Amino acid sequence: MNPVHILAKKGEVAENVLVVGDPGRARLISSFLDSPQLVNENRGFLVYTGFYKGSRISVATHGIGGPSMAIVFEELHMLGAKNFVRLGTVGALVPEVKLGEYIVPSGASYNPGGLIFQYIGDLTSSSASPDFNLTQKLVSSLGSSNLRFHVGNVFSSDAFYAEDKNFVEKWSSRGNIGVEMECATLFFLSKLRKTKAAAVLVVSDNLATGGDWISKDELERSVKEAAKLILTVLSEIKE
Structure with a gap:
């Protein structure tokens, strides 16, 4: 089957890919690559391929939510991608996780049904956890930096504006420290397709402390710092 949304040619997408939701973020991160080439812009799913520290890497846009991530x-x-790291934003569900810090998901909770149901055909929960070795490399790299981070489970929501007053208590009481929208889909499909996936998420807001949001400048700074760290980790992967 040939792609119908990402119209790059076979060979134009690298095996190692940094994926982001925002096309503007993809454009920003592509500037860190040597000789970046825009290999897709159809549907706004910008995909750039270039080199970082001598290794061929793509930066791709996945849009918002599980269905967009799945496509x-x-x-x-x-098109040949084998290793995926999502760099995105996350809302903290516990007060000790601060704006501008990072969450490295150790797993992703999700509501039964919907997208994953269509893949597996029943409502039995399927594992949505990242690749251990890739996650370990990201944690080790963060640990060697001056960046503050947390490792823990996140909840992958399908509805950005559906949170009610019980939302934080419900999902934090189940061991989730953050909420975002794509990790469960990425981790589940990566296992299904026998690829490797992990994520680093910038804390953009904290629902447990009133929902204050990070400033645009601080968010961009945190994204840039994480992007360089992720690109370094991807550049060191040897098949």
Whole structure:
């Protein structure tokens, strides 16, 4: 089957891919690559391929939510991608996680049904956890930096504006320290397709302390710092 949304040609997408939701963020991160080439802009799913520290890497846009992530993941995989790291934003669900810090997901909770149901055909929960070795490399790299981070489970929501007054208590009481929208899909599909995936998430807001948001400048600074760290980790992967 050929991709119908990512219209890059076979060979134009690298095996190692940094994926982000925002096309503007993809454009920003592509500036860190040597000789970046825009290999897709169809549907706004910008995909750039270039080199970082001598290794060939792609930076791709996955859009918002699980279905969008699923389409982009499947099509990048069709085009040869094997290792995926999502760099995104996350809302903290516990007060000790501060704005501008990072969450490295050790797993992703999700509501039964919907997208994953369509893949597996029943409501039995399927594992949505990242690749251990890739996650370990990201944690080790963060640990060697001056960046503050937390490792823990996140909840992957399908509805950005559906939080009610019980939302934080419900999901934090189940061991989740943050909420975002794509990690469960990425981790589940990566296992299904026998690829590797992990994530580093910038804390953009904290729902447990009133929902204050990070400033645009601080968010961009945190994204840039994480992007360089992720690109370094991807550049060191040897098949």
